[in-house]
Amino acid sequence: MQGGERRNAVILVSGGMDSATALAEAKSAGFRCHALTINYGQRHTCELKAAENVARAFHVADHKTLKLDLRLFGGSALTADESVPKDRSDDEIGHGIPVTYVPARNTIFLSLALAWAETLSAFDIFIGVNCLDYSGYPDCRPEFISAFERVADLATAAGVEGRGKFTIHSPLLRLTKAQIIQRGLELGVDFSLTHTCYDPTPAGESCGHCDACHLRLAAFREVGLTDPIVYAK
């Protein structure tokens, strides 16, 4: 994007490593970044604080947090009173749809990003889904992303009136967690600001034992670095 006004983009920012890196990609591609965080009743509000810190670090044009209480529907260990699995092997983590799957979450999040994009006359939405996710979460797969792009074009006044075509950018789609860390560092992501754990202590320390912590720690080991966040003893 050279010359002329910078285009607006909406970036879904959760406070995790992936969305921080997706935001860094949007910034580096020259977009004027509008960060959107959804407070959907996840157990750990430290994730919301991390989202704020990540958005601030990248000097976004705007950051909005939308409250949406998905606990009304239940159906996930992240939003209901089920327990988060601990100390599972790589094999267990890699197979099947995890209990931390939140029904239709990415469909809902992309719809909300689409609403904001339309009011901003933006046609670019960034989401940090990746291939590790899409082994388990159906709404992280490339075919889901393209089906949603079609909905976006058909659903909106902007699409119908031919003012543009929507692109759902998923720049991390084919990256492993280790590659995401490397790419994030190249783009200036400060991973100490991010939060990953499904089951943090009240003080916001990561448990080190849930699937999310397990994958994060393994990825840092793989790139030969120490994870800069604090883990509970």
Place this chain on the structure above:
Amino acid sequence: MQGGERRNAVILVSGGMDSATALAEAKSAGFRCHALTINYGQRHTCELKAAENVARAFHVADHKTLKLDLRLFGGSALTADESVPKDRSDDEIGHGIPVTYVPARNTIFLSLALAWAETLSAFDIFIGVNCLDYSGYPDCRPEFISAFERVADLATAAGVEGRGKFTIHSPLLRLTKAQIIQRGLELGVDFSLTHTCYDPTPAGESCGHCDACHLRLAAFREVGLTDPIVYAK
């Protein structure tokens, strides 16, 4: 649906005539009905009261109202501080995308219905969009509805694991407002419980002058009936 257990369906119920008739269709098709109302910051809470009354009249299995403040994004006369147009001609009403269009509204509403459907193991979602709407609102057209069905199958654990295929039922899609009234009456809808006006008085009386009132009144005239709701003098 004869014999065996009744299947669950999620029905988007706004409190208007169309969604009341869509709920009546779901009920008459034998579904166990779960009504979902979205409180999205529309100006008139009497619509939410109407949704409750309509759901109760049809003895739904469950009725949930989800709060989602779309005013955060603005972009519509229904959620921002723009004024609702009054006393427009049929010709003006029938053309272009109205200012009362809420960006990506039906995409968001269907996504939320999908989340609930998945936790209920339901594969049927009802929405009261119709051909009058889809002259103006892009997310009321048949091609949007089928694109969303594809997203639903790809987005969910239920779809991916082959437990079923989602159907977005839009039984009013090809009906005019007058035909919706006739069909609703056949199915036992009490239209005195419904609310349509975009700009009601504080007491909940309809204005009689916005596009929505105009179309409702014309439809009742067309079928030779008096609209049972109260209009401001």
